Amino acid sequence: MPEYAILILPSANRVYTGTSSRLLCGELAAFGAAVVPGGVGEPEVREIAGADYVTFTTAEPLGEDAVAYLSNLSSLYVLFEVTGALFRPLPLRPLDRFDSDLLTIQKYPGKTNELFTKLLLNLTVLASDRPGALRGGRLRLLDPLCGRGTTLNQAMMYGFDATGIETDGRDFEAYEQFIKTWLRTKRIKHTAEAGQLRRHKVRLGRRLEVEYAPTKEEYKAGETRTLTYLNCDTLTADELLRPRSVDVIVTDAPYGVQHGSHHAREAGPARNPRDLLAAAVPVWTRVLRPGGALGLSWNTNVVKRAELVEILTRAGLAVREGGPYDGLAHRVDQAIVRDVLVAARPRE
Numbered sequence: 433m434p435e436y437a438i439l440i441l442p443s444a445n446r447v448y449t450g451t452s453s454r455l456l457c458g459e460l461a462a463f464g465a466a467v468v469p470g471g472v473g474e475p476e477v478r479e480i481a482g483a484d485y486v487t488f489t490t491a492e493p494l495g496e497d498a499v500a501y502l503s504n505l506s507s508l509y510v511l512f513e514v515t516g517a518l519f520r521p522l523p524l525r526p527l528d529r530f531d532s533d534l535l536t537i538q539k540y541p542g543k544t545n546e547l548f549t550k551l552l553l554n555l556t557v558l559a560s561d562r563p564g565a566l567r568g569g570r571l572r573l574l575d576p577l578c579g580r581g582t583t584l585n586q587a588m589m590y591g592f593d594a595t596g597i598e599t600d601g602r603d604f605e606a607y608e609q610f611i612k613t614w615l616r617t618k619r620i621k622h623t624a625e626a627g628q629l630r631r632h633k634v635r636l637g638r639r640l641e642v643e644y645a646p647t648k649e650e651y652k653a654g655e656t657r658t659l660t661y662l663n664c665d666t667l668t669a670d671e672l673l674r675p676r677s678v679d680v681i682v683t684d685a686p687y688g689v690q691h692g693s694h695h696a697r698e699a700g701p702a703r704n705p706r707d708l709l710a711a712a713v714p715v716w717t718r719v720l721r722p723g724g725a726l727g728l729s730w731n732t733n734v735v736k737r738a739e740l741v742e743i744l745t746r747a748g749l750a751v752r753e754g755g756p757y758d759g760l761a762h763r764v765d766q767a768i769v770r771d772v773l774v775a776a777r778p779r780e
Contacts, residue, residue, distance in 0.1 A: 433473070433489040437519060440484055441509035441547070448545045451762040452507040453477045453484050459505060459551050460488060461756035466563040467501045468494070487514070497567070500525045504566055504590075506551035527568060528589045529646045531618065535585050538610060542579075544684045548729070549582045552772060553590070556680045556727030559752050559774045566590070570657075571679040576666040576716050581607040583682050584659060588644075595660040595678075597669055601638070604663035608640050611659070620644055621651035629664055631671060637664035666708075669715050676721040683727075685709060687768050688734035706735045710743050717747040717777060725776045732761060732769045740773055749775035 438460070440453050457475040464472030470491030478487050494502070494513075502511060503524040512519040535546040553573075557566055565571045571592045575583040578596030580603050587594035598604060608626060615622045622644035629639040642659040645651035662672060688705040709730070720726060726749060730740065741751050752774045761771040 433491065434493045435487065435489050435514040436494065437478075437480070437512045437514050438486040438488075438505070438508050439510040439512070440486065441507045448548065448762075448764075452547065453486055455548075455551060455760060455762065456486050456505060456507045458756040458758075458760050459507075459554060460486060460502075462555055462558045463501060463505065464488075464490075465756065466558040467566065468498045494522070499523075500567055503527075504550075504554065506547045506554060527566070527591065529591050530589055530620075534589060534614060535582070537614070538580060538582070540580060540606075544579070544582050544729075546582055546586070548770075549586050549682075549684070552684070552727045552729055553583065553586050553680070553682050555756075555772065555774050556682050556725045559727070559776050560680055560725040561723035561776075561779070562679065565592075565679075572677065574669070574673070574678045574681045574716070574719065575683050576669055576681065576712065577683045577685060578607075578661070579603050579684075581611070581661065583684075584661070588657070588659065591646075591657060593658045595662065595673065597662045597664060597666045597672075599637075599663070599665055601663055604638055604640070604661060607661060611640075611642065615642070615644060620646065621648050629662055629672075631668075636668060636672075637662065639663065666712050667715055669712075670718040673719045675718055678719045679721060679724045681716050681720055681724070681726040683729075685728060685730040685735075687731040687764075687770075705730060706739065709735065709740065713743050713749075714747045717749060720777045722777050722779045725774060727772065727774045729770050729772050731764075731767075732771050733767065737771060737773070744773065744775045748777065750778055751775040 460472060460475045473489035475486050475488040478485050499522055503526040511522045511524060513522055557563060562569060573587045573592045573594045575596045578584055578598045581596055584594045584596045612624055622642055624642045626640045628635055629637045640661040643656050645656045686705050744751050757774055761769055764770050
């Protein structure tokens with residue numbers, strides 16, 4: 433059987449680097465089940481010449497399409513075809529439409545690791561009824577707890593339309609300043625409009641709306657993407673977005689502990705992670721289209737997995753369990769053990 437090996441991309445976060453190979457095994461299995469013809473054999477972590485690799489087999493040699501999909505694995509550095517003791521690197525074709533500093537330039541306490549954000553987005557798209565969108569398809573993404581926009585930036589890299597919702601005004605201001613500066617510095621053709629967010633003449637918060645394209649030619653041809661940031665309560669999502677208008681919902685829930693982020697220090701009863709998710713998941717589900725998927729990461733020290741599964745199930749979502757969706761829990765710091773749940777809204 434054809435054999436392959438993935439050299440892991442080093443991460444600036446030492447703790448995440450220590451667990452990224454195990455997370456990549458689950459992510460790779462999800463890719464195999466959804467978009468690789470014939471699937472992949474069970475991935476395993478092996479040390480080769482002093483470096484960690486994730487190795488796997490396939491029923492048939494990887495074609496160009498399969499390699500193009502796997503090029504978007506979150507922690508992939510180099511993909512090798514293995515023949516005996518020889519490693520032949522395969523040319524990668526990642527989707528990334530912009531420079532990597534869109535994801536890495538922002539530095540602040542409590543930022544979600546951008547490699548993990550990519551993993552969570554990948555798993556969510558693969559669980560939807562349009563997994564092929566990871567090869568340049570156009571999806572609409574919602575991050576209903578978007579903070580300073582790491583998920584929104586990854587959506588831009590993939591060419592998705594994205595909407596973020598965040599109640600913290602300082603996060604809104606920081607992201608507005610960042611994305612406007614970044615777009616101008618990179619000379620990316622765009623328009624950006626900020627203003628008040630109102631509904632039925634009631635002020636709900638602020639909004640930022642950006643329309644952009646990677647090239648001037650695409651912009652002139654009308655082949656643009658949209659980025660919207662709404663500074664308001666996530667519980668108003670179903671009032672501000674059309675029902676069934678979102679393809680994927682991807683978010684990193686508040687951890688409920690102090691880990692350097694001002695969110696934790698300001699989290700009153702309304703921001704308690706358990707209560708917030710119980711109230712918000714039904715709201716989010718109403719804007720998710722049938723066949724779409726929701727991917728959620730959270731701190732298991734604050735909300736138990738079984739509790740969250742019950743919340744998602746009550747909202748009418750089918751939780752993906754077993755196989756690649758098990759074994760994704762990992763330590764972030766002494767107070768945070770992060771896990772992932774992915775669920776799909778069944779077709780009617």
